[in-house]
Structure formats: C-alpha cells, structure tokens
Amino acid sequence: MESSMPRTAAIFAVSAVTIGLATTAYFVLSAESGDRFAQCRGGVVSGGGGAIGGPFSLISETGERVTETDVIDGLSLVYFGYTYCPDVCPVDLFRNGEAVRALDEQGIEVKPVFITVDPERDTVQQMAEYTDFMHPRMVGLTGPRADIEAAIAAYRVYSGRVGDDPQDYLMDHSSYSYLMDPNEGFLEFFPSSTPPEEMAERIACYAAEL
Structure with missing residues (x-):
C-alpha cells in the first residue's frame, strides 16, 4: 500500500467531523464549582477527570518500549487515530501541531502525542514518517493489539474496524484531543x-495555573 503522506498533505482543507459518538456522553460542557482550572475549561468529564x-x-516511533510516565512528562496533547485515516485524523493532528507552535512562541512547551488505533498497519516506521510530517516533536505510539486496546480503554476512546479487506479498511473512532499533565492527570478535552x-489560549491558561 502506498504511503499516506501525499494524501495527507492534500486533505488538510477537509472539514473535521467528530467520529465515534459513543464517547460523547463522557463530556459535559460546564465547569465544576471549586475547580481551580474553571476559568480555563470548556467542559468537564462526566464522572470526573480521573475517568x-x-x-x-507501547512502542515509540523510535522502536523503544515506553510507558505513560516516559511519554507524559509535561503538558501533553494525546490523540488517538491512524495514519491511513482519510479525513479527520490528519486535520486534527495538523491542528494540534499548529496549537503547539503557537504555544512555543509563548514559551510554553506542550508535547503532541499520537497513539494509533490501527497497529496492524501502523508500524514503527510508518508512525515515525507520519508524525515527523505533522510536527517535529510529535511522538507516535504503536504496539501489539492488546497493548493498544489497554490504552484505548484507559482513555475511554471508541474504536472499531469498518470493512473486511485485510488491508483496505477504515477505523471508526472518537476524535478528541486530551490535555494531560504528569501531576494533575487529565485536564481538558478538545473536539475536532x-x-x-x-486550543492554544486555553492550554496557556492551564499552564499558568500549574
């Protein structure tokens, strides 16, 4: 199968749509009272951010086994998707890269993270090429299916395969970006x-409060 990179560059203008509505129930667009980040939030998680x-x-794009403590060692934007995604993933990841660049200009470092929901096709090499194209600091993570499923469950991500062809298929998935901090855990979600x-403005608000 041909690399997805040329196709990715051609579809940045495609409007992003939120896929995987099964996750929507986790998010409530209101701020909790007594929350020190209340002025930064666009929404809270039903049941609490600890959910x-x-x-x-997982396996990093450099081929090393890494854990959440290795990856989320500062403010991080975590996104689940896949490199063969024809529309929403490249738009969202490019958007995340743009937000990170804007924050860099303010002296606020945020790590963009991309975890595949399609490890069967998203090899270490494929993830490295894709993430380097999106942002030089973006970390791509893949791994055995069981390890990916554990990460998907931890982040309450919806993901499902569409199609029976062993190579030519799509992955339906939720498309939220999660702002994470090593000490506070989950801080915020951003829809497509x-x-x-x-994004940059709200993340800067969180950074000022940490």
Missing part, C-alpha cells in the same frame, strides 16, 4: 471543531 487516562506500555487559536 480519562491511565497506565500504558476547536480551532488551534482557542
């Missing part, structure tokens, strides 16, 4: 509709 995130052990300028 999102947790341990994982959030523009990079708003």
Whole structure:
C-alpha cells in the first residue's frame, strides 16, 4: 500500500467531523464549582477527570518500549487515530501541531502525542514518517493489539474496524484531543471543531495555573 503522506498533505482543507459518538456522553460542557482550572475549561468529564487516562506500555516511533510516565512528562496533547485515516485524523493532528507552535512562541512547551488505533498497519516506521510530517516533536505510539486496546480503554476512546479487506479498511473512532499533565492527570478535552487559536489560549491558561 502506498504511503499516506501525499494524501495527507492534500486533505488538510477537509472539514473535521467528530467520529465515534459513543464517547460523547463522557463530556459535559460546564465547569465544576471549586475547580481551580474553571476559568480555563470548556467542559468537564462526566464522572470526573480521573475517568480519562491511565497506565500504558507501547512502542515509540523510535522502536523503544515506553510507558505513560516516559511519554507524559509535561503538558501533553494525546490523540488517538491512524495514519491511513482519510479525513479527520490528519486535520486534527495538523491542528494540534499548529496549537503547539503557537504555544512555543509563548514559551510554553506542550508535547503532541499520537497513539494509533490501527497497529496492524501502523508500524514503527510508518508512525515515525507520519508524525515527523505533522510536527517535529510529535511522538507516535504503536504496539501489539492488546497493548493498544489497554490504552484505548484507559482513555475511554471508541474504536472499531469498518470493512473486511485485510488491508483496505477504515477505523471508526472518537476524535478528541486530551490535555494531560504528569501531576494533575487529565485536564481538558478538545473536539475536532476547536480551532488551534482557542486550543492554544486555553492550554496557556492551564499552564499558568500549574
């Protein structure tokens, strides 16, 4: 199968749509009282932010086994998708990269992280090429299916295969970006509709409170 990179570059203008509505029930667009980050939030997680995130052990784009403590060692934007995604993933990841660049200009370092939901096709090499194209600091994570499923469950991500062809198939999945901190854990989620300028502004707000 041909590399997805040329196709990715051609479809950045495609409007992003939120896939995997099964996860929507986790998110409530209101701020909790007594929350020191209340002025930064666009929403909270039903059941509390502790419902999102947790341990994982995956393979990095450099071929090393890493855990959540290795990856989320500072403010991080975590996104689940796949490199063969024809529309929403490249748009969201490019948007995340733009937000990170805007934050760099403010002296705020945020690590963009991309975890595949399609490890059967997303090899270490494929992830490295894809993430390098999106942002030079983006970390790509793949691994055995069982390890990917554990990460998917920890982040309450919806994912399902569409199609029976062993190579030519799609992955339906939720498309939220999660702002994580090594000490606070989950801080915020950003749907596909959030523009990079708003993401950068809200992340900067969190950074100021940490």
